Amino acid sequence: MNGSYGDSTRSLKAVASETVPGEPIGPTPVPAAAYHLSADEDDALDSYGRRHNPTWRQMEAALARLEGATTALAFGSGMAAITSLLRVVAEPGTTLVVPADGYYQVRAYATEYLAPRGVSVVQAHSGQMCEAARDADVVLAETPANPGLDVVDLHRLSMLCRPRGAVLIVDNTTATPLGQQPLSLGADVVVASATKALAGHHDLLAGYVAGNRADILDRLERERLLAGPILGAFEAWLVLRGLATFGLRYERQCQNAAALALMLRSHPAVTTVRYPGLPDDPSHAVAAQQMRRFGGIVSVELADADAVHRLVDRSDLLVGATSFGGVHTSVDRRARWGDAVPAGFARISCGIEDTEDLLADIESALGGPGR
Template identity: 70%
Template structure:
C-alpha cells in the first residue's frame, strides 16, 4: 500500500513513532552521551553517544524508507556524509569522478584531501559523466547539479558504472527523495544534505547516506564512529520533527519554482533561465524520465553582480542567503563562492510563500 501514498502521507508515515498504546505520538529526543551497561557484555544495546542513539535510528529509518533503501546513516552535515563515503570508497590507486559543475566543496575535498593521498580525480560536467565513468572506479554524481541545474541521466550512468564495476554515488539533495529516487535508477548509494528541503527551516545542519549494500554501509558506519562526524540527538529530533511536513512544503516549493521559472523566462531583464521543469530546458527530457518533481531551485542570469544585489534590495520577500530549501525564498549570487558562472548568475531557492505574492514581488523588484 505504501507505494500508492502521496508525498505528504509518505512523509508523515516515515516520521511517525511506533503505534504503542501509552507512548507519545511524537517521540521525544534522547540527549544521551552514556547508557547503563549490561553485565552481559555480549548483549546488544546502546553504550556511548558517538556510536548510537535512539533518535538517530528513528530518523535513519524514516530516511531509508523515503529513499527506498534498506538502511540509512545520519551525519552532522551533508559534507560529513559525502566525505565519509568518499574516504571509504576512494582509496589510494582508485579513479574518482566528481562533478565539475556541481557543489564546489566536493571538488575542493577531492582536490585537497583525496588527490594528495593517491586518488586520481577527474572533474567532469554533467553532460560528460557517462563517458568519464567508463574509466572510473567511483563516480560521484549530483543531479540536478548545484547551481546550474543541469541533469545527469542516472539510468544510463548506472548502466555504464555497472558494466565497469564502478560504484555510483548520487547526491540527491536538490530533488529530495520526494522528487527523485536514485537507488531505483541503479545508484549504489545516495548522499544528501538534510539541512535543505527535508529539514526545511534553515535552523540545523544534517546529512545522510542511504543504500541497500550492507557491506558498504557497515564500512561507512565504521568511518562515522572513528571520525566522530555524528549528528547531535537534538538536531536528529528537529530533522525528524520537520520531516513530517516535508511533502507539503516541497510541493509548494516546486509549484513556486515552476511559476517563477516561467515568469523569468519571459522577462526582458533576464538573460537565461535553467529549470528542469521548463519544456524548453535542455535537460527537460531526461528530467521527465527520472524525476517525479523538478525541485524548488531556479537558476537565472542578470546583467551583472550589481543587478543581482539590486533585485534583493528591491524585493520584500527575498532573503540573501547561500543555503536553500527553507521556508523563505532565498537568492544567492554563486560567483561569490568561486563557481565557474557569470557574475550575474543567481540561484533562487523558492520558499512556501503564496505563489501570486512571489511572482508579484519578483516582477516589481526586476522592474
C-alpha cells in the same frame, strides 16, 4: 509502507512511532548521554552516544523509507556524509569522478585531500559524466547539478558503472527523495544534505547516506564511529520534526519554482533561466524520465552582480542566503563563492510563500531604477 500513499502521507508515516497508550504522538529527542549498560557484554547497542542513538535510529529509518533503501546513516552535515563516504570507497590507486559543475566544496575536498593520498581525481561536467565514468572506479554524480541545474541520465550512467563494478554515488540534495529515487535508477548509494529541504527550517546542519549495499554501509558506519562526524541527538530530532511536513513544503516549493521559471523566462531583465521543468530546458527530456518533480530551485542570469543585489534589496519576500530548501525564498549570487558562472548568475530557492505573492514581489523587484 503503502506504496500508493501520496508524498505528504509518506513523509508523515516515515516519522510516525508505534502507537503506545500514554506516549506522545510525535517523535521526541533521546539525548546522547550516558547509557545503562546491559549485562550482556556483547550487546553494544546504545552503549555510547557516538556509536548508536535512539533518535538517530528513528531518523535513519525514516530516511531509508523515503529513499527506498535498506539502510541510512546520519551525519553531522552533508559534507560530513560525502567526505566520510569518499574515504571509504575512494581508496589509494582508484579513479574518482566528481562533478565539475556541482557543489564546489566536494571538488575542493577531492583535490586537496584525496588526490595527495593517491586517488586519481577527474572532474566532469554533467554532460560528460557518462563518458568520464567509463574508466572510473567511483563516480559521484550530482543531479540536478548545483547551481546550474543540468541533469545526469542516471539509468545510462548506472549501466556504464555496474558491469565494471564501479561504485555509483548520487548526491540527491537538490532533487530530494520526493523528486527523484536514484537507487531505483541503479545508484549504489545516495548521499544528501538534510540541512536543505528535508529539515527545511534554516536551523540545523545534517547529512545522510542511504543505500542497499551492506558492504559499503557497514564500512561507512565503522568510519563514522572512529572518525566521529556525528549528528547531535537534538539535531536528529529537528530533522524528524521537519520530515513530518516535508511533503507539503516540497509540493509548494516545486509549484512556486515552476511558476517563477515561466514568469522569468519572458522578463526583459533576465538573460537566461534554467529549470528542468521547462519544456525547452536543455535537461528537460532526461529530467522528465527520471524525476517525479522538478524541484524548488530556479537558476537565472541577470545583468551583473549589482542587479542581483538590487533584486534582494527591493524585495519584501526574498532573503539573501547561500543555503537553500527552507521555508523562505532565498537568493544566492554564486560567483561570490568561486563558481564558474557569470557575475549576474543567481540561484533562487523557492520557499512556501503563496505563489501569486511571490511572483508579484519578484516581478516588482526586477523593475527599473527607482522602483
